Amino acid sequence: MSPIVAIVLLLAANEAQADLNDARQSALDRAMKAVAQAATMAAADPARPRYHFLPPAQWMNDPNGPIYYKGYYHLFYQHNPYGDVWNHMHWGHARSKDLFHWEHLPIALWPSKELGENHCFSGCAILTPSGAPRIFYTSIGQRLPEQWAAVPVDDDLRVWSKHPKNPLLTEQLHGSVKIHDWRDPYVFQEADSYYMVAGGNLNEHKGGEAVVNLYQAAKGDLETWTYRGVMFKHPDKNAANIECPNFLRLGDKWVLIVSPHRSVEYFIGDFDPVAGLFTWKRRGIVDYGSYYAPNGLIDPDGRQLLWGWINGFKPGKSWNGCLTLPRALSLNAGGMLVQEPAVELQSLRRDPVDIDAKVLHDGETISTPLGKAELEFMCSFKCGAAGSLRLRLDCRTESESNFDIVATADNVLVGDTRVPIAASDKPERSLRVYLDHSVVEVFVDGGEACVTKVLEGCRDYTAMHTSAEGGDVDVSSLTVWPLQAPL
Numbered sequence: 001m002s003p004i005v006a007i008v009l010l011l012a013a014n015e016a017q018a019d020l021n022d023a024r025q026s027a028l029d030r031a032m033k034a035v036a037q038a039a040t041m042a043a044a045d046p047a048r049p050r051y052h053f054l055p056p057a058q059w060m061n062d063p064n065g066p067i068y069y070k071g072y073y074h075l076f077y078q079h080n081p082y083g084d085v086w087n088h089m090h091w092g093h094a095r096s097k098d099l100f101h102w103e104h105l106p107i108a109l110w111p112s113k114e115l116g117e118n119h120c121f122s123g124c125a126i127l128t129p130s131g132a133p134r135i136f137y138t139s140i141g142q143r144l145p146e147q148w149a150a151v152p153v154d155d156d157l158r159v160w161s162k163h164p165k166n167p168l169l170t171e172q173l174h175g176s177v178k179i180h181d182w183r184d185p186y187v188f189q190e191a192d193s194y195y196m197v198a199g200g201n202l203n204e205h206k207g208g209e210a211v212v213n214l215y216q217a218a219k220g221d222l223e224t225w226t227y228r229g230v231m232f233k234h235p236d237k238n239a240a241n242i243e244c245p246n247f248l249r250l251g252d253k254w255v256l257i258v259s260p261h262r263s264v265e266y267f268i269g270d271f272d273p274v275a276g277l278f279t280w281k282r283r284g285i286v287d288y289g290s291y292y293a294p295n296g297l298i299d300p301d302g303r304q305l306l307w308g309w310i311n312g313f314k315p316g317k318s319w320n321g322c323l324t325l326p327r328a329l330s331l332n333a334g335g336m337l338v339q340e341p342a343v344e345l346q347s348l349r350r351d352p353v354d355i356d357a358k359v360l361h362d363g364e365t366i367s368t369p370l371g372k373a374e375l376e377f378m379c380s381f382k383c384g385a386a387g388s389l390r391l392r393l394d395c396r397t398e399s400e401s402n403f404d405i406v407a408t409a410d411n412v413l414v415g416d417t418r419v420p421i422a423a424s425d426k427p428e429r430s431l432r433v434y435l436d437h438s439v440v441e442v443f444v445d446g447g448e449a450c451v452t453k454v455l456e457g458c459r460d461y462t463a464m465h466t467s468a469e470g471g472d473v474d475v476s477s478l479t480v481w482p483l484q485a486p487l
């Protein structure tokens with residue numbers, strides 16, 4: 001090639017790169033501007049949660065790629081910067097040092113239209129063998145879904161760029177196996193190997209073939225992947241598909257969390273990396289309420305945290321969706337999942353109001369004025385076979401309404417959601433409740449069951465009435481903390 005042709009080609013390549021950079025910048029600027037414009041209206045809504053994580057404005061759904069890196073928790077999330085309903089999936093991004101003060105960072109990923117991408121669907125983030133963060137996500141376009149990666153451009157993880165070798169995984173990997181709705185990669189490390197799980201189904205949503213697929217990375221490289229096969233098939237015939245699988249280790253057990261278009265479930269068992277199979281022995285529900293598509297991280301203390309998407313808000317307020325509080329996961333003596341709010345949240349507490357421990361006789365009520373929108377309360381109690389404890393919250397919406405939590409010996413009713421409680425030998429029961437404007441998060445019996453509810457339009461809580469019904473209830477402690485929402 002003559003030197004002149006080489007120079008012309010180089011100039012053309014530079015120009016093309018500059019055009020690409022301009023296109024990238026303007027896609028990001030447009031998205032950020034749309035969010036900024038909606039932020040005033042979003043912030044003005046008195047029903048918008050204040051200490052649950054949410055974007056500055058507009059729609060969010062799944063938490064994506066939580067990762068701890070260089071002193072910060074990073075959270076990404078499915079985000080539509082252009083409206084408060086689902087569309088145009090971008091990855092929003094924020095970071096925090098303490099799990100409750102979040103600094104919003106520029107949108108991390110947006111659809112690369114120039115590469116035929118229309119949405120950046122859910123995924124994960126992991127440190128590569130050399131210690132660099134990497135995002136894996138599902139790229140959606142006018143083609144079959146593909147699994148793509150993105151790499152940080154700076155050490156603060158403010159700017160991300162799509163991996164030059166995308167797509168890293170395509171459906172060709174599956175040979176003759178057809179996986180429908182193939183998406184939501186979750187990468188984990190076991191011994192010195194890296195694996196990925198991704199959801200889908202084998203029969204176009206007909207039921208009974210909802211699966212989690214396993215992939216393994218070539219040694220020392222997260223770019224070349226092989227398909228190891230179906231690692232788990234949902235045991236229920238009416239489970240049509242699996243989204244957002246998470247696969248994590250708690251002690252010597254493995255926990256598979258799946259979002260099968262209904263309540264999020266967990267399965268606990270053993271993983272055989274040689275056979276590529278997960279064999280489960282126990283199962284349960286992660287959260288019985290308005291909760292979906294959780295994702296988590298392991299922090300430097302070895303703590304496994306999990307966030308879920310709280311859904312079910314009405315559009316029209318320039319915000320829609322938020323995350324649960326970060327929950328620390330463990331297994332109880334019976335080998336079932338326990339979720340407790342991260343202890344850091346206790347620093348939001350202000351002076352508590354303690355209500356004297358006492359036996360409430362059938363029909364007796366203690367009323368506690370509240371007058372706050374951000375609250376936590378904790379109640380420990382014993383009720384006999386006949387007695388139930390009712391906590392009634394008076395809420396201010398457009399008008400007045402109330403919301404009840406009723407605990408009996410074998411279940412807890414949170415609004416209209418009934419949670420079965422394993423017949424247990426523990427006489428003392430507990431309810432820990434977080435109220436944050438229109439969001440209620442309930443941890444039953446130290447986190448053995450969780451329920452998240454949306455109280456549409458709820459601005460604040462004026463009073464709580466604690467009563468015994470059908471028999472005596474021994475309330476051994478009842479404490480209410482006003483919470484200081486982080487600025």
Ligand code: FRU
Pocket residue numbers: 061062078089121122123138183184243244259292293
């Ligand atoms: C779960 C989900 C994922 C998908 C994403 C799209 O809520 O449907 O399967 O990647 O949301 O926003």
